[in-house]
Amino acid sequence: MKRAVAVEAPAKVNLVLRVGARRADGYHNVDTLFAAVGLCDRLRVERVAAGITVEVAGADLGDPRDNLVYRAARAYLDACGERGGVAIRLEKRIPVGGGLGGGSSDAAATLRCLVELFEPRADVTALTGMARGLGADVPFFLSASPLALGGGRGDQLTPLPPLPPRPVLLVGSAEGVGTAWAYNLLARGRGGGMEESSAGQPVPLIPAGCRDWATVAGLARNDFEAPIFAVRPDLRETLLSLRDTSPLLALMSGSGSTIFAVYRDEQSAVRAHRRIQPLHADGHVHLTTTLSRFPALRPV
Numbered sequence: 666m667k668r669a670v671a672v673e674a675p676a677k678v679n680l681v682l683r684v685g686a687r688r689a690d691g692y693h694n695v696d697t698l699f700a701a702v703g704l705c706d707r708l709r710v711e712r713v714a715a716g717i718t719v720e721v722a723g724a725d726l727g728d729p730r731d732n733l734v735y736r737a738a739r740a741y742l743d744a745c746g747e748r749g750g751v752a753i754r755l756e757k758r759i760p761v762g763g764g765l766g767g768g769s770s771d772a773a774a775t776l777r778c779l780v781e782l783f784e785p786r787a788d789v790t791a792l793t794g795m796a797r798g799l800g801a802d803v804p805f806f807l808s809a810s811p812l813a814l815g816g817g818r819g820d821q822l823t824p825l826p827p828l829p830p831r832p833v834l835l836v837g838s839a840e841g842v843g844t845a846w847a848y849n850l851l852a853r854g855r856g857g858g859m860e861e862s863s864a865g866q867p868v869p870l871i872p873a874g875c876r877d878w879a880t881v882a883g884l885a886r887n888d889f890e891a892p893i894f895a896v897r898p899d900l901r902e903t904l905l906s907l908r909d910t911s912p913l914l915a916l917m918s919g920s921g922s923t924i925f926a927v928y929r930d931e932q933s934a935v936r937a938h939r940r941i942q943p944l945h946a947d948g949h950v951h952l953t954t955t956l957s958r959f960p961a962l963r964p965v
Contacts, residue, residue: 762841764919773806832934
């Protein structure tokens with residue numbers, strides 16, 4: 666049995682994000698296309714005699730017991746009846762409040778590590794249940810592919826064959842966007858009902874429509890953009906500046922505040938990075954790539 670394992674926890678972008686009606690459970694139905702990218706947090710998880718400790722470097726996330734990493738560890742150990750404990754070190758590199766799913770990815774990575782450290786291992790059904798209990802985006806980071814359609818709350822997944830890797834430029838504001846705030850803005854813009862997406866009846870998201878970048882670029886949209894840009898013109902300006910660099914597509918990810926662009930080749934992405942970075946000294950700019958597989962665990 667391994668004593669300690671480490672793994673990188675990647676960010677995600679939403680290549681498509683459509684928001685539908687509010688559900689009975691308070692969430693909203695969404696149609697989304699998730700893609701994992703190479704900007705990663707780093708986790709190291711070690712078995713200890715008892716208890717759960719979480720050390721965080723790189724960001725102030727408040728009380729560690731409120732962190733999704735702690736909650737994931739607690740859920741796993743309780744579900745398995747495990748009396749042992751874990752010491753977790755989390756190195757944050759994914760910006761907080763940027764719509765990149767960093768907390769969800771960290772939670773999923775924690776579950777993956779614990780499967781390797783404790784016997785008997787939780788099965789896929791149990792892990793999926795834990796992931797859904799932690800957050801709507803967490804199951805994606807446990808899925809079989811770094812490209813997946815998401816329905817329901819976003820947790821009903823259809824893994825897809827990965828698209829060829831493409832460079833991605835992530836541009837984030839120093840001021841994040843709260844998810845609840847974003848949903849409230851969207852609801853007010855729709856008269857409070859949230860029954861329809863902003864463009865009527867869009868082309869359905871189906872696996873056959875996600876087999877190449879050209880088709881995905883034609884589907885790309887994010888229903889949060891219009892209401893958020895109305896009160897955050899800085900984010901709209903960022904999107905417009907990225908679209909001026911001739912990407913395959915440019916969107917806001919999740920409920921913001923990160924704006925991203927996908928490029929055809931490395932040269933185009935590097936030119937865009939050089940042009941955009943000086944304009945965002947108070948935020949963050951990362952040049953990375955879409956992933957063809959999730960990072961593997963490694964013993965330490």
